[in-house]
Amino acid sequence: MQLTNDEIDLLRTSFRQVATTPGTAASLFYDRLFANIPAARAMFPSDMDAQGSKLISTLGVVVSQLHALDRMQPMLAALAKRHVGYGVVPDHYALLFEPLDWMLRQSLGDRCTPEVAAAWTKAFTGLTAAMIAAAYPPDRHAGVSIN
Numbered sequence: 590m591q592l593t594n595d596e597i598d599l600l601r602t603s604f605r606q607v608a609t610t611p612g613t614a615a616s617l618f619y620d621r622l623f624a625n626i627p628a629a630r631a632m633f634p635s636d637m638d639a640q641g642s643k644l645i646s647t648l649g650v651v652v653s654q655l656h657a658l659d660r661m662q663p664m665l666a667a668l669a670k671r672h673v674g675y676g677v678v679p680d681h682y683a684l685l686f687e688p689l690d691w692m693l694r695q696s697l698g699d700r701c702t703p704e705v706a707a708a709w710t711k712a713f714t715g716l717t718a719a720m721i722a723a724a725y726p727p728d729r730h731a732g733v734s735i736n
């Protein structure tokens with residue numbers, strides 16, 4: 590995924606706005622995820638405050654490295670592999686896009702322009718694809734049967 594300089598600027602500026610109230614941003618995100626997919630709630634710890642700050646600080650690291658995404662590969666691979674242990678499967682990643690968009694719209698209001706929303710979708714597409722590729726390598730033997 591190659592982000593343009595304009596997209597990087599939009600992501601940085603909007604993240605800075607969102608991160609002024611990280612607890613609110615995290616609640617908006619997770620409340621929406623659990624409203625959309627009630628069954629997802631059981632995967633997470635009962636206290637979501639710590640979880641929320643980990644999510645927002647990880648997004649902060651990602652946003653600070655948008656010019657050099659390759660450098661983040663080892664960190665993202667480790668994060669994605671830990672998620673296998675949390676019971677996360679590749680299809681779960683797509684469920685995060687709507688709550689992300691919702692959180693941005695609620696947090697940014699009028700500043701959530703179509704360009705800002707599109708930059709986030711693009712960055713998140715790259716981020717989730719990198720995590721999925723690192724944690725669920727394609728089965729080299731798929732389609733090959735001995736019997």
Ligand code: HEM
Pocket residue numbers: 629632633634640643644647648668671672675677681682683685716717720
């Ligand atoms: C953009 C992709 C994602 C990011 C950046 C992210 C970030 C994080 C972070 C920072 C943690 C804290 C623990 C750790 O660092 O290992 C965490 C935990 C967790 N995440 Fe994610 N996550 C992502 C995708 C997902 C998806 C798709 C699901 C499934 C619905 C998920 C479910 C969980 C669960 C269940 C936990 C741990 C709860 C526990 O403490 O037992 N995450 N995530």
